Structure formats: structure tokens, C-alpha cells
Amino acid sequence: METDSTHRAFGGTQGIYTHDSEETGTQMRFSVFVPDHDEGAKLPVVWYLSGLTCTHANVTDKGEFRRTCAELGLIFVAPDTSPRGDNVPDEEAYDFGQGAGFYVDATEEPWARNFRMRSYIETELPALIAKEFPVADMERQSITGHSMGGHGALTIALRNPDRFRSVSAFAPIVSPLNCPWGHKALTGYLGTDRSTWRAYDACALIEDGARISGILVDQGEADNFLDEQLKPHLLGEACAKADIPLTLTLRTGYDHSYYFISTFMDAHLRWHAQRLG
Amino acid sequence: METDSTHRAFGGTQGIYTHDSEETGTQMRFSVFVPDHDEGAKLPVVWYLSGLTCTHANVTDKGEFRRTCAELGLIFVAPDTSPRGDNVPDEEAYDFGQGAGFYVDATEEPWARNFRMRSYIETELPALIAKEFPVADMERQSITGHSMGGHGALTIALRNPDRFRSVSAFAPIVSPLNCPWGHKALTGYLGTDRSTWRAYDACALIEDGARISGILVDQGEADNFLDEQLKPHLLGEACAKADIPLTLTLRTGYDHSYYFISTFMDAHLRWHAQRLG
Numbered sequence: 001m002e003t004d005s006t007h008r009a010f011g012g013t014q015g016i017y018t019h020d021s022e023e024t025g026t027q028m029r030f031s032v033f034v035p036d037h038d039e040g041a042k043l044p045v046v047w048y049l050s051g052l053t054c055t056h057a058n059v060t061d062k063g064e065f066r067r068t069c070a071e072l073g074l075i076f077v078a079p080d081t082s083p084r085g086d087n088v089p090d091e092e093a094y095d096f097g098q099g100a101g102f103y104v105d106a107t108e109e110p111w112a113r114n115f116r117m118r119s120y121i122e123t124e125l126p127a128l129i130a131k132e133f134p135v136a137d138m139e140r141q142s143i144t145g146h147s148m149g150g151h152g153a154l155t156i157a158l159r160n161p162d163r164f165r166s167v168s169a170f171a172p173i174v175s176p177l178n179c180p181w182g183h184k185a186l187t188g189y190l191g192t193d194r195s196t197w198r199a200y201d202a203c204a205l206i207e208d209g210a211r212i213s214g215i216l217v218d219q220g221e222a223d224n225f226l227d228e229q230l231k232p233h234l235l236g237e238a239c240a241k242a243d244i245p246l247t248l249t250l251r252t253g254y255d256h257s258y259y260f261i262s263t264f265m266d267a268h269l270r271w272h273a274q275r276l277g
Numbered sequence: 278m279e280t281d282s283t284h285r286a287f288g289g290t291q292g293i294y295t296h297d298s299e300e301t302g303t304q305m306r307f308s309v310f311v312p313d314h315d316e317g318a319k320l321p322v323v324w325y326l327s328g329l330t331c332t333h334a335n336v337t338d339k340g341e342f343r344r345t346c347a348e349l350g351l352i353f354v355a356p357d358t359s360p361r362g363d364n365v366p367d368e369e370a371y372d373f374g375q376g377a378g379f380y381v382d383a384t385e386e387p388w389a390r391n392f393r394m395r396s397y398i399e400t401e402l403p404a405l406i407a408k409e410f411p412v413a414d415m416e417r418q419s420i421t422g423h424s425m426g427g428h429g430a431l432t433i434a435l436r437n438p439d440r441f442r443s444v445s446a447f448a449p450i451v452s453p454l455n456c457p458w459g460h461k462a463l464t465g466y467l468g469t470d471r472s473t474w475r476a477y478d479a480c481a482l483i484e485d486g487a488r489i490s491g492i493l494v495d496q497g498e499a500d501n502f503l504d505e506q507l508k509p510h511l512l513g514e515a516c517a518k519a520d521i522p523l524t525l526t527l528r529t530g531y532d533h534s535y536y537f538i539s540t541f542m543d544a545h546l547r548w549h550a551q552r553l554g
Contacts, residue, residue, distance in 0.1 A: 007537075008497075008499065009537070010539075010540045066539075220285075253285035254286075255284060262287075
């Protein structure tokens with residue numbers, strides 16, 4: 001792991017790092033905020049997965065998470081959304097290819113070699129964080145994300161309930177099986193057999209038996225993607241049938257931007273901190 | 278005035294606006310955050326002047342001011358740092374020309390026509406804010422800024438103590454007469470007669486009799502520009518001689534970036550709100 005930069009912020013350290021990923025076969029970049037802490041302390045980790053077109057930088061610049069993380073003693077990790085580089089396949093599209101990994105392990109060509117964001121986020125990067133940040137307590141992890149990253153957070157938490165104490169999301173894609181972004185991405189990365197998609201669909205995972213102790217979702221009511229792509233009522237229905245407590249709040253006037261995310265970031269971090277104990 | 282965009286954020290509205298400026302002869306862009314308010318309320322205005330290379334966007338994206346402004350009922354106005362455009366003179370330099378107006382009314386050619394940031398910020402833009410934002414209380418104004426914008430905030434407040442209840446700055450240039458950035462900018466915009474520079478130097482203004490009730494300054498101790506360009510001790514000496522209360526805090530480990538600014542933004546806004554009454 002190499003350090004691109006570190007900056008003092010809010011009584012902690014905001015760093016940006018790169019490493020060579022075996023999963024993606026590329027150099028990957030991520031950011032980590034570590035609050036000041038007592039010697040020997042082990043701090044819980046909150047993962048933030050970003051949305052389409054984003055890198056680690058959007059939330060690092062505009063997420064307004066550091067004040068609350070410093071107060072609550074939370075390590076905040078923000079990975080990239082896909083492998084990148086001249087040798088990585090891409091398409092002329094904002095919603096597929098580089099910047100749009102959808103947190104899947106692709107099986108279709110030419111994507112299968114590099115687009116392994118599921119394994120990267122679930123396995124490779126946590127091992128690196130555990131090794132390189134001596135204060136990281138990997139027994140206490142939470143996960144959140146925005147839009148495509150909300151989809152990533154929900155599906156990763158539902159597949160790994162033993163590793164995550166809590167999960168939340170900002171304007172998540174709750175069911176790729178039921179929206180154009182999902183159809184395009186999962187067809188491209190996984191092929192046309194929709195049974196393989198169900199491991200990457202929060203609603204389908206719940207229908208198929210996945211359980212978690214609760215979910216917090218905030219959704220902007222003025223979000224342009226609400227009706228066609230996000231459809232939070234589908235998550236509401238799945239959670240109701242499965243008796244999973246869901247706190248879903250529609251926020252009047254708020255859109256899909258970081259103005260929305262930053263407004264509710266503090267509340268999400270406090271919700272996670274409560275469950276991290 | 279035209280509205281580029283508005284977004285709901287932190288229980289208020291973050292807008293970005295453009296207008297044709299008579300002072301600069303160009304289209305100018307600025308951002309305004311207006312917290313929700315009671316009908317008929319008049320909210321005090323806090324001005325934030327940005328540093329070299331910045332536009333309105335840097336603090337709007339990374340300043341982390343909205344939560345506190347919403348809580349305290351403060352309107353936050355962030356102008357650009359210079360006129361811009363193909364018809365505006367420029368140099369291949371980050372510290373002179375476009376993005377580096379230094380909040381002066383230039384008298385030298387070819388800058389005199391467009392580079393009128395003093396009159397723009399002191400007179401034209403406040404009149405527009407008063408007219409277009411019906412909640413703005415122009416009897417209650419405060420001003421702050423970063424680096425070159427801290428220089429702007431200090432000099433504008435010292436020249437207009439009747440209009441500003443309070444002034445603060447993040448890592449300000451306190452004396453253009455005594456640093457390379459100042460020498461270059463004031464020579465270029467005002468010429469070599471240094472007596473004309475004194476109206477644009479916070480320390481010289483105080484030496485020449487300007488008074489204000491108090492100044493708050495935060496300065497990063499790890500700021501690369503501290504020793505050669507910023508020299509806050511000069512402001513300390515000027516304030517001490519003039520009996521102006523100065524709260525100057527050196528922040529260990531902090532640099533010149535928005536990581537530093539955003540960390541102390543909340544404290545500055547609370548300091549202003551106290552004085553705005």
C-alpha cells in the first residue's frame with residue numbers, strides 16, 4: 001500500500017492510498033479517515049460505497065462525515081467504484097464499465113478479469129485495512145452507500161450478516177432485477193440467466209432467506225431516479241414480508257446529490273455507532 | 278440575476294447564481310445558502326471570500342458550512358475570486374490574473390477595466406444580495422475568508438467597520454506589503470507606488486488608524502505558506518499596538534487545505550453568530 005496524501009482534519013487523519021489489487025488486476029485507490037484515538041484502541045470501521053461515475057473522492061470531498069466520525073471514533077473507508085485504466089475494458093456509458101462496477105464479480109467477457117468488485121470489497125480490501133490500519137477492529141464493521149453504492153452496501157451486508165453490525169443506504173438501487181440500470185449492468189457483467197442476478201439484488205436476497213437485524217434508508221423525494229431506478233417501496237415490501245425492521249424516510253425536496261447525502265450523513269453515522277456498541 | 282441551480286440541503290436551499298457585473302464587465306457567478314426561516318424574517322449575511330485559484334465552488338463543495346448556518350440562521354454568500362472569460366486579461370500564473378483578483382480595484386493596464394473586485398464585493402454584490410434575497414438583513418453582516426480571501430475579508434472589514442459586525446479569517450495573507458504574493462499582485466494591479474497599497478494591507482490599515490472590535494484567525498501550523506507568505510505574527514503585532522482584540526490560534530498539524538478550513542468553519546460561524554446578535 002502506498003500513501004498518496006494525508007491531511008489533518010477534524011482531530012483525525014484523512015488519507016488517500018493506492019495498492020495493487022489481485023482481484024481487479026489494477027492499481028486501486030481508496031480513502032480512509034482515522035480519528036485520533038488512545039494508544040492500543042481498536043476502532044470500528046464504517047464502509048461507504050459510492051454511486052455511478054464516482055470515485056473515492058466524491059464522498060471524501062463532499063460527504064461531511066469527518067466531524068461525526070471523529071466524535072464517535074469511527075474509521076471511514078471509501079473505495080473506488082470499479083477498476084480503472086487503459087488496460088481495463090470500458091464502454092462509452094456512465095452506467096456501465098469503468099465507474100460502474102455494481103459491486104459484482106463479473107462472469108462475462110471482456111469484464112470477468114478485472115470487474116471483481118464483490119471480492120475486492122468483501123475480501124481483499126478488508127484484509128488490507130486490517131493489516132495496514134492497526135486500529136481497525138474488523139469484528140465491528142458497518143456499511144453504507146449511495147445509489148449503486150447503496151445497492152452494494154445492502155447486498156454485501158445481506159450476504160455477510162456475521163460481519164456487519166448494521167447497514168444503511170442513501171437513495172439505494174434496491175432491486176437491479178427491476179430497473180433499467182440493473183438490467184443493463186447485470187446482463188453485461190453476469191449474462192442473461194437471471195437466477196445468477198439474485199445474489200446481487202437486495203430484495204431477491206431477502207426473498208431467498210437472507211436476514212439482517214435492521215436497515216436504515218433515506219431517500220430524496222425530489223430524486224430524478226426515484227420512480228424508474230430506485231423504487232424503495234420494493235425494499236419496503238420485501239422487508240415487511242421477512243420481518244426485517246426498515247426505517248425508510250422520504251425527504252421532501254431533496255435530490256440525488258451530495259447535498260442530500262451530506263445532510264443525512266450525521267444521522268446515519270450515529271445510527272451505525274449505536275449498533276457498533 | 279439568473280439561477281444556475283438550487284439544491285435542498287441541511288434544511289435550507291443552496292443556490293448558484295450568475296449576473297452581469299457592471300464593475301467587472303463580465304458575467305459573475307456566486308453561491309448563496311439560505312436556511313429555512315419564518316415568514317418575514319430577516320437573516321444576517323456571512324460573506325466568505327476564497328483564496329488563489331478558487332471559485333465559489335470550492336467552499337460550496339468542501340466548506341462544511343451548511344449545517345451550522347442552518348442551525349444559526351445565517352445566509353452564507355461565496356463570490357468568485359476574479360472576473361473570468363476569454364475577453365478578460367490573464368497571465369500563465371496561479372497567483373495573478375484570473376482566479377487571483379486580490380480584492381482590489383486595479384489601476385494598471387490591462388487590468389483596470391475588469392479587475393474591480395473591491396467595488397464588486399464591497400458595493401455591487403451586496404446591493405444585488407439585498408435586492409434578490411428578501412430575507413437578507415444588510416444591517417447585520419459578517420465576513421470571513423481563506424488565504425487571499427482572508428486578506429480580502431480583513432481589509433474590507435477594516436475599511437468598512439460600520440457595515441461588519443465581525444471579521445474572521447482562515448490562514449490569511451495579513452500583509453501584502455510584506456510577502457511575495459502581495460508584491461506581485463499589488464505591483465501588477467496598482468503599480469509601484471507602495472503608498473497606494475496600504476488600503477489593501479490589513480496591517481497597514483491598522484497602522485493608519487482603522488479599528489474594528491475584534492478579529493478571529495485560525496492558522497495551520499503545517500501550512501506550507503506560513504513563513505514566507507502568511508506571517509500572522511505581523512497581524513498580531515499590529516493588533517497589539519492598536520489594542521484590537523485578536524484571537525489567533527495556531528493549529529498543530531493542519532495545512533492550507535479545505536480539510537483545515539472545514540474543521541474550523543463551525544467555530545468561526547458560531548463566533549460570527551454571537552456578534553450578529
